[in-house]
Amino acid sequence: MANQSVATEKKSHLQHHFVDEDQQFESSKMGMWIFLVTEVLMFGGLFVAYIIYRAWHPDLFYEAAQELDVALGATNTVVLIASSLTIALAIRAVQLDKIKAAINYMAATILLAGTFMVIKYFEYMDKFGKGIYPGESYTYDGLEHEMAANFFSIYYMMTGLHGIHVVIGMVLIGWMIIKAKKGLVHSGYYTPVENTGLFWHLVDIIWIFLFPLLYLID
Amino acid sequence: MADSSQKTLRIREFPIDENPGHTYLNHEKGILSWLFTVDHKRIGLLYLGSVILFFFVGGMLALLLRTELLTPAQSIVDADTYNQIFTLHGAIMIFLFIIPSIPAALGNFFLPMMIGAKDVAFPRLNLASWWIYIFGALFALYSIITGAVDTGWTFYTPYSTQTGTSVVSMTLAVFILGFSSILTGLNFIVTLHKLRSPGLSWSKMPLFLWSLYATAVIQILATPILAITVLLLAMERILGIGIFDPSLGGDPVLFQHFFWFYSHPAVYIMIVPAFGIISELISTYSRKTIFGYWAIALSSLAIAFIGFLVWGHHMFVSGQSELSSVVFSFLTFFVGVPTGIKIFNWVATMYKGSIDLKTPMLYALAFLFLFTIGGLTGIMIGALSINVHLHDTYYIVAHFHYVMMGGTVIAMLGGLHHWWPKMTGKMYNEFWGRITCGVIFLSFNMTFLPQFIMGSQGMPRRYFNYVDQFQGLHQFSTIGSYLLGVGFVMMAVYLLWSLFKGPKAPSNPWKARSLEWMTSSPPTHHNFEYTPVILHGPYDHHKPMKEFRMGVAEESESPDVIEIDKDPA
Numbered sequence: 208m209a210n211q212s213v214a215t216e217k218k219s220h221l222q223h224h225f226v227d228e229d230q231q232f233e234s235s236k237m238g239m240w241i242f243l244v245t246e247v248l249m250f251g252g253l254f255v256a257y258i259i260y261r262a263w264h265p266d267l268f269y270e271a272a273q274e275l276d277v278a279l280g281a282t283n284t285v286v287l288i289a290s291s292l293t294i295a296l297a298i299r300a301v302q303l304d305k306i307k308a309a310i311n312y313m314a315a316t317i318l319l320a321g322t323f324m325v326i327k328y329f330e331y332m333d334k335f336g337k338g339i340y341p342g343e344s345y346t347y348d349g350l351e352h353e354m355a356a357n358f359f360s361i362y363y364m365m366t367g368l369h370g371i372h373v374v375i376g377m378v379l380i381g382w383m384i385i386k387a388k389k390g391l392v393h394s395g396y397y398t399p400v401e402n403t404g405l406f407w408h409l410v411d412i413i414w415i416f417l418f419p420l421l422y423l424i425d
Numbered sequence: 426m427a428d429s430s431q432k433t434l435r436i437r438e439f440p441i442d443e444n445p446g447h448t449y450l451n452h453e454k455g456i457l458s459w460l461f462t463v464d465h466k467r468i469g470l471l472y473l474g475s476v477i478l479f480f481f482v483g484g485m486l487a488l489l490l491r492t493e494l495l496t497p498a499q500s501i502v503d504a505d506t507y508n509q510i511f512t513l514h515g516a517i518m519i520f521l522f523i524i525p526s527i528p529a530a531l532g533n534f535f536l537p538m539m540i541g542a543k544d545v546a547f548p549r550l551n552l553a554s555w556w557i558y559i560f561g562a563l564f565a566l567y568s569i570i571t572g573a574v575d576t577g578w579t580f581y582t583p584y585s586t587q588t589g590t591s592v593v594s595m596t597l598a599v600f601i602l603g604f605s606s607i608l609t610g611l612n613f614i615v616t617l618h619k620l621r622s623p624g625l626s627w628s629k630m631p632l633f634l635w636s637l638y639a640t641a642v643i644q645i646l647a648t649p650i651l652a653i654t655v656l657l658l659a660m661e662r663i664l665g666i667g668i669f670d671p672s673l674g675g676d677p678v679l680f681q682h683f684f685w686f687y688s689h690p691a692v693y694i695m696i697v698p699a700f701g702i703i704s705e706l707i708s709t710y711s712r713k714t715i716f717g718y719w720a721i722a723l724s725s726l727a728i729a730f731i732g733f734l735v736w737g738h739h740m741f742v743s744g745q746s747e748l749s750s751v752v753f754s755f756l757t758f759f760v761g762v763p764t765g766i767k768i769f770n771w772v773a774t775m776y777k778g779s780i781d782l783k784t785p786m787l788y789a790l791a792f793l794f795l796f797t798i799g800g801l802t803g804i805m806i807g808a809l810s811i812n813v814h815l816h817d818t819y820y821i822v823a824h825f826h827y828v829m830m831g832g833t834v835i836a837m838l839g840g841l842h843h844w845w846p847k848m849t850g851k852m853y854n855e856f857w858g859r860i861t862c863g864v865i866f867l868s869f870n871m872t873f874l875p876q877f878i879m880g881s882q883g884m885p886r887r888y889f890n891y892v893d894q895f896q897g898l899h900q901f902s903t904i905g906s907y908l909l910g911v912g913f914v915m916m917a918v919y920l921l922w923s924l925f926k927g928p929k930a931p932s933n934p935w936k937a938r939s940l941e942w943m944t945s946s947p948p949t950h951h952n953f954e955y956t957p958v959i960l961h962g963p964y965d966h967h968k969p970m971k972e973f974r975m976g977v978a979e980e981s982e983s984p985d986v987i988e989i990d991k992d993p994a
Contacts, residue, residue: 222548
């Protein structure tokens, strides 16, 4: 792509209230980081609930975690880490104006995210089949601990809220693919792709904490 | 000799257009140009209109409560309805009125102007936050229609998981409103970091902006916890997840910890912006540089920080451990230190100033009086032993009304009058402004002072009936609340009159020095037709006005340009 056309398109992305590109880019990025802080804090509430219940009932967490499938959880961890790599490669490709490669990388990210959700679906269905529902509807009798339902309430809340974020991330990346196809992002303006990437890394890192906390209790 | 990394700014004085033909009010026309505007000034007015509407609704509910309390037995509504009314009064006043009141209405309007920016960093997000707020309000309305919540605005479990009223839709409303609050806070932080005009360093920021900054930090850090709390509460009702429900092995005190971890800092979301307004008013109407600029600025941040460490003082009788109670009580006293710093600095600012008792200054003085009562009674009930006696009595009700209404609402009224000429381009009637301020001040004290007495004698809050000995004080309080209502009606009348018939406002009727006064009243669409350059502090009343109207000069402008070297932004 010729430098000339990039330069003219660049100008059209600058909103009226910013002085220059740098100010706009830095503002967007700072806004995104602050938003991520709020996300971390929201999950933080669930982590606090987890810590308190685990401190009260360590035996419950040990027993109930045996019901979770470590192999599937580990597979999902690998899948999400791989998706973080592909989204990072997509950002790099946009910065280098390799739009086609960027679209492919983003499509791969969505595919990996979809894989994660499918695996999660099978995990949930397996639990539901045994009668392991959250809270009151819990009917499984394979666990002796009287508080078993509470562990799975926390499990479903944490993985459920995370799953919603995975879906939101997939929608955002899909939107970025459309933007890329329309030629709206390029080396001169890649802020939305960068911010979507930041969001996706957050989704990834939350799972990196969830996996050992829920599956690997010993 | 400037090195190559520095650029030279050519600046000159820009005179103010006293008769602007083109303003943000007539820039575009039609209702849609308001509902879908991305102009921070119009969004500020949308918020102002919305919060005034909800203040009216919440106020009418309060008058219903006070009317019911005229007699010791049932007067006009039954007990269940009474529970619903006080819940709605609390929820509407807190989530729909007081949290967005100063930051989202006055803050939205003046934050960009005070830093010489054309808009906030994310104008569309700003509009989205108003729409999300309206959406949340509709959810709350839905909840009122389908079974108004009767849990109190605190939604304590286990009652909130058992009551037959619409707790789920109300908690979702709170979730949505919280999201709106987060977006406003996020926008303000980024705007203050990235969009300040040349020369406007952190040390030249008006104190109102420091207070909005501290508020935004609390909004960002505390509101997500509210989000997850109400989400868990909703799930508790929908799925019975049992995290807070003791019958399912959960812990109701955990809910209170979660709830107050947000809701105590939220108290500072409500009051800290009011401190900012008071700083502006006291300095402007005393014609004097603010005393202890940094002390006031940093005390806002100190309050924001300490505010996160004291939530347990709401739970002294909830069954938390004695040690926690002692620690929380101890930490609570620390909040008094930065707050006291502010009060003393304001009083020191007035000392030997040429005080002009315009309406906004009267509100500032009323604030000092009422907030000091509210604050000192707060220290008293922060003491563990006294709190156990006064917990859940009218003493608490009086305390937080002195802080929230005597503090935040009074400061907001002061700010509203102070900035009224700038927002509308019209002057209000000074005589009626002062009279009304007096009526509101006296009737406020009539309403809430008796509640301190009743509370200390053991009148519990939220009770529908009471023993006969309290009837006299309750009736006195009710009459005060009616007078308070009259005061607000008087204000509505003269402000509306001013809007349509009032005399035209000059650009700077109060001879203030901060940047929002250095443009026309009402401002133009882009606030300034030039990029302002700031050489002096916002309270430098001893310097000539023209030095506050500097801006980046275009090429080949008037001959008397000043050249200054400036580091690249």
